[in-house]
Amino acid sequence: MNLVGVYRAGSSWLHRTPAGVKVGALVLISIGALLVDSPWIAAGLLLASLAVLLSARVDLRLLRRPLVVLLLLGLSLALFMWWQQGAGAAVVAVSRLLTLALLAWTVSMTTRVSDMLSVLLRVLAPLRRVGVDPARVGMTIALAVRSVPLLLATVSTAQQARQARGQGRSLTALGVPVVVRSARIADELGDALVARGYDPDED
Amino acid sequence: MTIRFEDVHLEHAGRPVLRGISADLTEHRIGIIGENGSGKSSLARTINHLHAPSRGRVVVDGVVAAQDPKGVRRKVGFLFPDAAAQIVMPTVREDLDFSLRGLGLSRDERAARVEASMAEQGLSAHADHPCHLLSSGQQQQLALAAVLLREPDVVVADEPTTLLDLRNLRAARRRFAELRQQLVLVTHHLELLEDVDRVLLVADGRIAADGEPAEVVARYRRMMA
Amino acid sequence: MTIRFEDVHLEHAGRPVLRGISADLTEHRIGIIGENGSGKSSLARTINHLHAPSRGRVVVDGVVAAQDPKGVRRKVGFLFPDAAAQIVMPTVREDLDFSLRGLGLSRDERAARVEASMAEQGLSAHADHPCHLLSSGQQQQLALAAVLLREPDVVVADEPTTLLDLRNLRAARRRFAELRQQLVLVTHHLELLEDVDRVLLVADGRIAADGEPAEVVARYRRMMA
Amino acid sequence: MSASPTTHADSTAREIAYVAVFAALIVALTLFPAIEIGISPVPITLQTFAVTLTAMLLGPRRGALAVLAYLALIAIGLPVAAGYRGGLGVFAGATGGYLVSYLPAALLVGWLAGMALRRTRPTPWLILAGVAGMPVIYAIGTGWFMAVTGMELGPAVAAAITPFVVVDAIKVALAAIVTAGAVRALPTLRR
């Protein structure tokens, strides 16, 4: 499962909020969450972010698997922190972890990637003076987002092929086809950029 | 050899893709056709348990796929649409040898079988060539050779003839026709179905027609009109 | 519109792939056929200077490809074998908008053209969908729409119909037949050549036959026998 | 099919495509299985494998750019860090140092791998190149971990290094083997 490019059009207040506000709030809240060391406040923050996620009225089925992975991560963090620093610290650490994840999911489910990119471009604009070309950065990131589903499919096809050949565990049997396919996808994508008139030196 | 689908259901990301497929495949050669996205590849992949049905089961020659995936994969060889996806080793010889791993053969025995297979497929001259510099037709040949080396009882081929020229298409067709194994062939190349004994038409995750190739293909053509 | 090949030679990794191709393509629709590895794709890719000839040159409507690659790419739209591979942006709307970059259009003008194109192709309902969720037929449609948005004078399509079902194949064929642009179509689907005005047969990097579709296809069939 | 580069702008466009696709490969391998182990707040991921592989295949420049693009994806809020987390906050978290450390690690590994690949039998040298990246990752990762959690060096090492050394060494070795295989399978890969 993949939470990249999961944006679906919607009409909740979160969909209407400008991308810059959401991304900025994500930064501020997540840094705020790190400064909190009261278990009560941390837990409150977690509940608040859960409420925010639910208010986006998005398809929650997409989150099933990520949630399982995240909760496992939270569980081992809780045990570790409890053992190391006691229950209060465990609550803070786990709430922090979950808050960050839930808010990031909310942002990516209610914001177009292109809108996130325009925010990034604005933030990077000052770096133009030190030789960073924001347009090129934006292009690279958009292409990476586009490529994620292609690469997830590549990995899963290679995994199936290795199983079909009766070698379910060999990592070379997974790695070599994945790399070869990735290189081919990169070549094809480069061809497409060139053929479609992309010029990295303009914009 | 019997491939039995018993009320097979399958979902991808919560969306039903197969909605109750039941059939007994006993013929030597079976074709599967249907529109893009109808579920052909998904169905083919349940045969060797690359996909696990959410309901129902697949039984190959008495072996329940879900209970013994390794067992069915010994019986069933699988060809993917893109031959490059199933070539795992750097050179032709190594890739063929890879198929013989884990079968308890001696080094010499393996080498001998690989040589024989290359000779049979006309790949000997390319033994030490990087696989991905071979032509599409040759890669397709290599993929089939690698599958046959494991001596499966059934070969499932998912659109194995895309991008082939007339000569390679004809050669592939001949190779499939000569196969002594049972063959399940998913394809959009309708002329390949002249060689099969039975055709299943898949539509929206169900079997919409099943029978004589000529009849089922005609039905498909009408459906697509 | 004239596409002129003047003694075009091309090497890949030191190996000759095109060995002196000369032709003037002036017809509305031109087909290119030939065996796997004969050089069809390589030839097509010299038209918009994806490959640089090692000798000779390609001139499109008076523009020398090697001297003004951007210029020929404004004139020539290119469709690749795998439609999914030429979709470069995450969603349908963004991908179409990408085509309009660098043409000096205003934001609103771009948005309007993208909307119009989506409406025309029946893709409006998918505007904000991630491209990988489109069906293969829709991806093919999107790829063509993205090319046409730049209003090229020529469309070069390299096997654009692989993996399509009968209905999508027919729809693609209709779309190509209705194209007012000049079309250069590389294909193994010989039935698509019924719609073209002239066919080139490429063999081993040279033009082996050139003329009436029916004749050239017959020649190809004999060659492949 | 890699085409002959025709102009400078074209090769830049192609380089961007490589960087983006391998950034996406790092994402795909990170999301693949973020496995939980015993009792540590740091997950086992295939990131170290993916970053090492990318650096070896693409070299220091493009390899580091791919890592940078991956970090940018996290930064803009896409949930592609381990455990499907995302946003700048991830960098401020306990495992943020690991993410940042991938950058110098990719530069070092990519550079060493370039030399390894010129040998006739590159695999052992590639393994060494990969292993050389591990101290970089651990040093930055653990330092950061201590700063964020306020833990002492001893327990921090027990939480952030000890559980991973063996698995990471295996992952790095596998990346080396895959690289050697891939370069033989596709000789045009590393120009």
Ligand SMILES: Nc1ncnc2c1ncn2[C@@H]1O[C@H](COP(=O)(O)OP(=O)(O)OP(=O)(O)O)[C@@H](O)[C@H]1O
């Ligand atoms: N891994 C996956 N995740 C989500 N959906 C999937 C996945 N694989 C297939 N699907 C969906 O399942 C449906 C059936 O797909 P399948 O590949 O079986 O069709 P098909 O009949 O083989 O089509 P084609 O002729 O295009 O090969 C399609 O709607 C497809 O989008």
Ligand SMILES: Nc1ncnc2c1ncn2[C@@H]1O[C@H](COP(=O)(O)OP(=O)(O)OP(=O)(O)O)[C@@H](O)[C@H]1O
């Ligand atoms: N990037 C490349 N590097 C090295 N060799 C190449 C490259 N691209 C093509 N070739 C070789 O050039 C020759 C012509 O290839 P090309 O792709 O033009 O053939 P084609 O006629 O399009 O074949 P097909 O019908 O299989 O698509 C082949 O031998 C191929 O292996």
Ligand SMILES: O=C(O)CCCC[C@@H]1SC[C@@H]2NC(=O)N[C@@H]21
């Ligand atoms: O938050 C993240 O995404 C970073 C996770 C870092 C995991 C570290 S990297 C080194 C070590 N090896 C592992 O497999 N996991 C840890």
Ligand SMILES: [Mg+2]
């Ligand atoms: Mg299919």
Ligand SMILES: [Mg+2]
């Ligand atoms: Mg071709």
